[in-house]
Every structure is written in structure tokens, then in C-alpha cells.
Amino acid sequence: MAEILVKNGFVVDPTNKIDGEKMDIAIKDGKIVKKVNERKAKIIDASGLTVMAGGVDIHSHIAGAEVNMGRLIRPEDHYKDAVRKTKLTRSGTGYSIPSTFVTGYRYSTMGYTTVMNGSFAPLKAKHVHEELNDIPLLDKGTYPLLGDWWFVLENLAKGDIEECARHVAWMMQSTKGYAIKVVNPGGLESWGFGHNVHSIDDQVPNFCITPREIVRGLIKVDKMLNLPHTIHLHTNNLGQPGNYKTTLDTMRAIEDLSTDGKPVAHITHIQFASFAGDDWGKFRSGADEISKYINAHNHITLDMGQVIFTDTTTMTADGPFEYTLYTLSGHKWVNSDVETEASGGIIPFTYKKNNAVNAIQWSIGLEIALLVKDPWKIFMTTDHPNGGPFMSYPRVLAWLMSKKAREATLKRCHKKAQKKSLLPSIDRELSLYELAIVTRAGTAKALGMPNKGHLGVGADGDVAIFNINPETTDIAKKYKAVRKAFKESVYTIKDGKIVAKDGEVVDNTTPGRTMWVDVKTKQPCIINEEMKRKFREYWSIEYENYPVSDHYVKVSDKLTVEASV
Template identity: 70%
Template sequence: MELLIRNGFVFDPINGVNGEKMDIAVKDGKIVDKVNESRAKTIDATGMVVMPGGVDIHSHIAGGKVNAGRLLRPEDHFKDVERKTAVTRSGVGYSIPSTFTTGYRYARMGWTTVMDPAMPPLEAKHTHEELSDTPIIDKASYPLLGDWWFVLEYLRDGKIEECARHVAWMIKATKGYAIKVVNPGGLEAWGYGRNVESLDDPVPCFGITPREIIRGLCKVNKLLHLPHTIHLHTNNLGKPGNYLTALETMRCVEDLAENGKPVIHITHCQFCAFKGDDWRTFQSGAEEIANYVNAHSHVTLDMGQVIFTDTTTMTADGPFQYTLYTLTGNKWTNHDVETETSAGIVPFHYKRKSYVHATQWSIGLELALLIKDPWKIMMTTDHPNGGPFTAYPRIIAWLMSRKAREATLRKINPKARSRSLLPSISRELDFYEIAIVTRAGQAKALGLKNKGHLGVGADADIAIYNFNPETMDPAKNYRAVRRAFKRAAYTIKGGQVVVKDGEVLKHMDGATMWLDVQLCEPCEIELNENLKRRFKEYWTVEFENYPVSEDYLAVSHPIPVKADV
């Protein structure tokens, strides 16, 4: 099938296209140089913004804890119901939408690739079942490997190459995409009711420190040539004063960087940019983090922006979720995933009038605006921790318009307002920069070669928004920006029009991407023998039932990676 998108204002930062009026040609799901104009279906995008399909680097959309969150919060769903249509299935929202609704809602906003960032390896099958049921969007998942016993043991013994082989096997077995590390060492310590307080706090029973885990996995990541860096949720997340831990974490891998390439991704950075000694002296540490990131090139961040709404927090950081429960008194769950990781869920309401919540809102935006290079910071809400992903249009409006920020600033807690850095920041992102923080930068950080751009050969994932940058100023008409991004004029996935004017036209399956890590020499036998023995000792699951086979995925899209070990 051929498709021609005519006359749109194209924003394609990877190829350096900044708002030029041009045509985009699509053939057989890929972007091509030109198509037969008489045969091709034409979309008139005159006066509209054309961007690559959105990419989300960090959004909890599937897996054991997302589903536990759905069960924990029936009240989250009953006011946000989607009826079935001729092409879509019914579902519910709000902060933890059901799988089908998740896919439709992302597509309606023009997003086509989403990464689920926390998959306990033991629950990989469950995660992939849900991902297979998430329509339209392409997706992948990061296995949690930072507190995995084998990794801790290998790193303790300094066996980086063996660790790399093991991680390669794990990524293949869980059909994962990147190494996710959550509160390194802290989750293992949580098994003993403890946590790690700093990068040099030893992990009980392993005698290894978070610093060694982070550095070790960074080296493993490099040996395996994984497309994404390690994806790190820092220690001490959600505690006042933790911006020092975040800075220390970034510093500890400084020497591992080569050729100015990133080696670490600090995720939902808003939650680890807190200054102050306690909640009363709580302040923003965004400036310090931004200064560091501006001066270094080995780190990328995502925002983890807070939205004033009722949402559900869920993370593998069990000790943090317990702290959150003691703070709020809300209902909660906490879970220890055998030898692998932990998890927790607490419903949370971010309120405008709360000093801490309003400051958190400010921190996210300060980070995005103070970091000069948009390729280093990505827009996320850490869905659903900071707020549901459906709030992205609002964040885009805040980033593009000082007026929008001031309108919200007027409504927040007065003390937070007076301490916020936002009134002093005049920067307003343009569509080119928005295209970077919402798609191009994320695709680049993830190493997705065919996503996030509109060059020849790229996947034909395209979003068209009904906003004319020539006649309208986004800084003044922020409501129009919000409307445009809320309901994409067209979303094209794999060369097919799936959404028109915010309505889903077509149900299609998205692919599940995973890394097929190819080692220099096969070491399966030795690895398996050792693993099998340990499985018998420690796991409730038989080794044979553990790996996710490829036919388990509805649409499998392996990405071959050649490793150095």
C-alpha cells in the first residue's frame, strides 16, 4: 500500500528537518523517497505538523504489578469507561488503563512505540501476554536485573564477562530490551527489611555496594553492545536530599564513557532531584542536576513529570513504596519476587495545594527547561507514577508556553510558587525541540534505528497534528496545542492510517521488540547446568518453564545484537 502525506510542516530532528513544508512518501510500511502519485492514497496535511510517531522510553503499561494495580483500584476505572466501537474493544481507564485502552489511547495521541520499563524476569510471560494484548503500538520491556542474585554474585567476584554472558541469556530468555536497575542493592536489602542509604552501603549477604552494581552493569552493557544504556532508577528515590545521590550516581560512571556517548539513563529524574533535609525543608535540586548534565555527555534523563491528579504509584522499589504507604496511609501492596526483585503499589493524589506536590511539579519542568540540550532529557510522566500518559498534551503545553506555566503556577501552593524557579525561566520549546523530547531523542537513546525519524527506510510511524505553526504561536495558543496533541489528526502505524481526528479507525497488532544477543562463542551448556542446579534450590518455577519462547509473542520482532564476549 502506498501513501503520500502532502504539504505538512515536517519536524524530523534526526534528519535535521525543522518545519519545512514537504511530502512524505510511504510504501509497504516504510518511508521511501517517492511513490506513484496517481496510485498512492493522499493525505492532505496542509497547515498541520507532521512528526515521527511518538516514542515513550518509560511507561508502566504491562506486567504483574500493573495488573495488581488494576485489581487494587476498582475505583480508578468506573468513571473512565470506553465503550466498544465497530473496530475497538471496550475498556477502562484511568491511571492504569486496561491493555486495549492503553494501546488506543497512545495511538490517539500519535504515539506508536512504548517501552515498559520494569519486568521481573519471573513475570516475563505475564508481561508479554499483556504486551501482546496492547494493540497498535510497538513495545518492548526491560528486565529487572540490578538485584538478581546471579548478577550480584558475578559482580562480587569481579567476573564481568561471565556476568555479561548471563545477562545476554537473561535478555533472550525474558525477551527483554535493556538492563533495568531499580534501587541497586536496595531491593535485595528489602528482603531483610532494610534498604541501602548510599552508593557505598553494602548489600546484606552479598558484600557488594550499589556503586559496584551500577559500574559492573555499565561494563556489561558495553560488552554486549546493547542499543540502550543501563536504565537506572536511583537509590534513595523519593527522599529529600536525594539529588546528591543522583549526582554521585552520574559521577560514578563518568570514566566509563567513550566518545561522548551516554552510558547511563537516569529515569524519572524528577523523583531524585529533591533538596532539603526533610519534607519541611524540601526544595528543588533541579538546578544542580541540570548544571551537571549540561557539563557532561555520558548521561540521559527522563522527566517523570508530576500531574495534579489522582493516580497510582507502582515501582519495583519495594522499600520506597512502603515509605510512601507510611506517609499517606493509603491502601498498599508490597511483593517480593523470589530472588529477583520486589514491587509495591500505593494510590496517590498529587494536589495543587500541597507544598511538596507542587514543588515536584515544578522540578520536572525545571529539569526539562534548564537542561539545554533536548537530546539529553525526555518527556515522560513515569506513567502512572507521576500521572497517566494521557497528560502528555498538558506537559507539551507547559514546555512550549510560559503563559501555560504561569496559569498553573497561579493555582499552586503559594510557598511552592515563591520558591519555584519556573517564573525565572523564559525558555519555550519549539516544535523541533518537542519532537526531540517526545520521539527523536527517545528513539536515539533507545538505539531504535527505524523509529523516531522520517528518513528513507524508517518505519512509517507518523503522527500528524492539527496545528499551524505558521499562523499560530504555540506559546500564546497553548490550549490549541493541548487540543492538537490530545487528538492527533492522523496516526499512521506501519504505513496504515490507524487514527483519524482522534478516533481509532483500525485495530492492528503492534510488534514486541526484543534483543537477540549473539555471543562470540556459545556457552549455553555450562550456563544451563549451573542455572538448573540453582533453580532447583531457589525458585518455585522449573528451569524449563522459565524462558519465554518466541512463539509466545503475538508479533515478535527480534533485533540482532553482536556481543563482544
């Protein structure tokens, strides 16, 4: 494999505490090494450019049954964004839910090399893996929805956490998942009969359990199994005015579970869970309360779920929430319940500047990201495509890095939002160093990926080079230039190969790996005839046909962990 030497770039690598130092990065055999033979290596002159590790996205819906249903029902979304076939690349379509190949190309040309898929229903795991195989140039992983799985509910209701852990371990292996995803715990099961839970202490019908017990139970399971990532939590009451209280309740309910000061849960798309006010008319931001709590505690990490003003498609496993959106908008609505496990919903949605609620939502995301002092606690996402498509990341970065950029957008927002927004009072502007944390270093750390998100020796040879000269450019003022720079990386290097250059894919031979966790429990989950019968009763497919066999993963990257049960 070719050797690459990136020379004289301004290296920003927060994991190794390197902040804009001029240095060389050497890559050999797909890994970062100390040095390479300069005569043999391909030299990339990065003088005047910023060098970072490849981007790591912690939460983005790029594949699976839900995502594909979104594609299928929105031809109007694709008409405006057709992608031509080239000699190297496949054709496809965008916009808010790009086809698989286009997803890979677009992420890659933005300097991203690792993307984690937000959720999938375990029953449809094969589907998500088939799609991940068709997303090139990226390393991928995906989170199975386990918060409303009947086995989990029953075992936790019984109080048998160890048995629950063994089942979760079995599920992780069989679906080739990466982390435990919990969506509206208890709510999805209630949605089976058209109901929902409204606080963390509501009873889940038919199961004698509350959301509080589910979340706490699964955090304990996560710890027992030594999974690399914490549980990935989408809180109750998401998208309802006043829900910041539920979010705070949830965070308080798990405070005591962090014993070593490490995070125990990742609350995803926090923007959608930080609404204050009693109803849509009195809608306001709960960012202040949430960020104060986060600043005082260390057991939670967050990602933004920033809203972009554009036409997009909302999709989540939170069926009842999508139903609420349907009753609000009357737009085309997909509901897709999955037996024994989850539900799901899709609604196309346009976030408008002149809509007070949308504009306040936009403000909330940025407020939390800026008010949380420690960038290792909150990461940049748009919950693609819920808040906006991932192609809008550069816009979010510009807002984070420049007060001027925020002002430029805010002054065109609804008057009510302008009045209520906390943004004018926030002067903080993220530096390149902090930016590298919220897009790569922090996310890789939260995901428990020691080889990603940094440029230290031994890390994966994933590098992104951007056209930003921190010495000559005042990024806060020249936010448009910065936005452009993050839109198209000068170089994206994946596994030691230059895959994209100046916004175009130049090498399409890297399929990318699928990362999954193989949990070795001391006692395996017992699958006897009794269990198989139960299986047949719970699902409508046979036990033998349930697991994702190895050939469903084109390039497998198995992480084996030893569990303590």
C-alpha cells in the same frame, strides 16, 4: 499494502534536521520511501498541519504483573472512566491504569506508535508478554529488572564481569527484554528483609557488594553486550528529600565509563531523584544542581517523570520506596517481592496543587527539562502512571512550550511552591523542533532504534499529523490550542496504515510488534546440570519452565546483536 502520500505538511524531523519545511512524506510497504505513485496512493492533504514521526515513549508502565495488580486493586479508578465497545475496538476501562486495549487506543490517538514498558520482574516475564500482545497499534519493548538478580550480584562481587555478561545475555534472550533495568540497586535485595540502602556506598547485606559496584558492573556488561540502549537506571534513595546528592554521586561514579562521548546510562524519572532539603518540611528543588551537572557532562540521558495534578497510581519495583509512601499516606499498599530478582509496590496517590511538596515536585520536573540546554539529553515522560497517566502528555507539552501555561498553573499552586519554584526565572519555551526531539527523535536515538523517531527514507512508516500551523499559530501564546492538537492527532499512521483519525481509532488490525534483543555471545552461558541445580535452589520453578518461548510473542521483532564476550 496501500501506499500513502502525506502532502504539503510542515515536516518537523530533528534527526534529519528538518524544521517545519513544507514537504511530502511517502509511505510504502510500511516504510518511508522517496516517492510513491501519486495516482495509486492514498493522498492525505496535510497543508496547514504539522507532520512528525510517530511518538516514541521511553518509559511507561503499561503491562506486567505490577501494572495489572494496580488495575486489580483500583476499581474506583475505573468506575469514572469506562470505555464502550465499538464495531472496531474492544471495551475497557481507564483511568490511571487503562486496560490493555484502551492503552493501545489512547496512545495511538495521541500520535504515539512506540512505547517501552518501564520494568518487569524476569520471573513474571510471560505475564508482561501476554499483556503486550493485547496492546494493539503500538510497537513495544520491555526492560527486565536485573540490578538485584542474585546471579548478577554474585558475579559482580566475584569481579567476574564476563560471566555476569553471559548471564545477562541469557536473561535478555529468555525473557525477551530490550534493555537492562536497574532499580534502586542493592535496595531491592535489602528489602527482602525489610531494609534498604541509603547511599551508593552502602553494603548490600549478605552479598558483599555496593550499589556503586552494581551500576558500574552493569554498565560494563551493557557495553560488552553491545545492547542498543544504555542501562536504564532508577537511582537509590528515590523519593527521599535530599536525594539529589545520591543522584549526583551516581552520575559521578560512572563518569569515567564513557569513553567515546556517548551516554552510558539513562536515569529515568529524574524528577523523583532531584529532591533537595533535609526533610519534607524543608523540601525544595534540586533541579539547579542536577541540570548544571548534566549541562557539563555527556554520559547521561534523562527522562522527566513529570508530576500531573491528578489522582493516579504509583507503582515501582522499588519496594522500600513504596513502603515509605505507605507510612506517609496510610493508603492501600501492595508490596510484591519477587524471589532472587526484585520487589515491587503500589500505592494510589493524588498530587494536589495545594500540597507544598506535590507542587514543588511539579515544578522540579519542568525546571530540569527547561534548564538542561540540550533537548537530546532529557525526554518527556510522566513515568506513567507514577507522575500521572500518559493521557496528560499534552498538558506537559503545553507547559514546556509556553511560559504562559506554566504561569497559569503555578499561580494556583501552594504559596510555598510559588516562592521556591525556579520556573518564574526560566523564560525558555520549547519550539516544535525541540518538542519533536523530547518526544520522538531523542528517545529513539537513546533507545538505539535507527528506524524510529524520524521520517528519513527507510524509517518505519509511523507518522503523526497534528493540527498545528506553525506559520499562523504562536504556540507559546495559544497553548490551549496546542494542548488540544497533541491530545488528538489528525492522523496517526502505523506501519503504513492509517490507524487513528481525529482522535478515533479507524483501523484496529495492526497488533504492533514486540521488540527484543537476542544477544549472541561468543561463548554461550553454560547451562549444565550444576547450573540447573542452582537454578532450582534460587527460584521456585524449574529451568525448563523459566524462559519465554516464542509463542508468547505475537509479533516478534528480534534485534540480534553480537557481543564482545
